[in-house]
Amino acid sequence: MDRDLSAARDLAATLAAAAGRLQLERRDTLRVGAPKAHANDVVSDVDIASERLIVDGLTEAWPGDAVQAEEGHGRPGTTGWTWVVDPLDGTRNYISRTGPWSVCIALYQGDEPRAAVVHEPVAGETFSAVAGGGALLNGTPLEVPDGPPLTSSLIGVSFQPNVATKTRAGRVIDALLPQVGDIRRLPAALNLAYQAAGRLDGGLALDTNLWDIAAGALIAREAGVILGGREAEFTTELTIGAAPSLWPALAELIRTADA
Incomplete structure (x- = not known):
């Protein structure tokens, strides 16, 4: 079944922006629920309301599509198309007011990502991409610049x-810090989107879920970021990204540290 990918991207951007406005409006009155997988895996009533807003909008437009959503509003489909939704990537930042978060929506045809949106509500920035059509930031094309030397x-x-992944991350960061200019800890989607915009020269993500990285990965790749994992393809277990000139050195460093 054919799909107008530009229209799909534009609707996803509209829904992501609407969810972002809801998040800003309700930040002072949010309620935090019980942790999910572990003590640091928090969720708020705003996460749930945001996901419902997005899924309702997608279902109205394409009722036969499947939805895979973090907070439980997913459903099977009949069209071969699947929407992957993280309504609030960076909930801990959102709740504690200590950093950025984003709204993430990706569209897959089978196993292939075809369109994506990552919206950062505070800055009012919408990163987006259509497969084969490049990446955009608020409508302006993105192209990754050559990276600097690893040391800068x-x-x-x-x-x-969680405890196991924090222990693993500690080993990798211990190897990274003496070799690179500096690091920034970010939610996975913005990590990838900021690489697409050239704000970060590279990045890594450990033990994510598909909804954490699906949208950001397509945007990064369409902007020219090189992506991989332990092997040529990235996975939710390990995602490495870098500007082309930085990729060989950064990938080798991370793979060695995470062996």
Whole structure:
């Protein structure tokens, strides 16, 4: 079944912006629920309301599509198309007011990502992409610049905050810090989107879920970021990204540290 990918991207951007406005409006009155997988895996009533807003909008437009959504509003489909939704990537930042978060929506045809949106509500920035059509920031094309030498690079770091992954991340960061210019810890989607915009020279994400990285990965790749993992393809276990000139050195460093 054919799909107008530009129209799909534009609707996803509209829904992501609407969810972002809801998040800003309700930040002072949010209620935090019980942790999910572990003590640091928090969720708020705003996460749930945001996801419902997005899924309702997608379902109205394409009722036969499947939805895979973090907070439980997913459903099977009949068209071969699947929407992957993280309504609020960076909930801990959102709740604690200590950093950025984003709204993430990706569209897959089978196993292939075809369109993506990552919206940062505070800055009012919408990163987006259509497969084969490049990446945009608020409508302006993105193209990754050549990276600096490893020793002056700025690297984004994302990881699940469970005990096992924090221990793993500690080993990788211990190897990274003496070799790079500096690091920044960010939610996974913005890590990838900021690489697409050239704000970060590279990055890594450990033990994510598909909804954490699906949208950001397509945007990064369409902007020219090189992506991989332990092997040529990235996975939710390990995602490495870098500007082309930085990729060989950064990938080797991370793979060696995470062996």
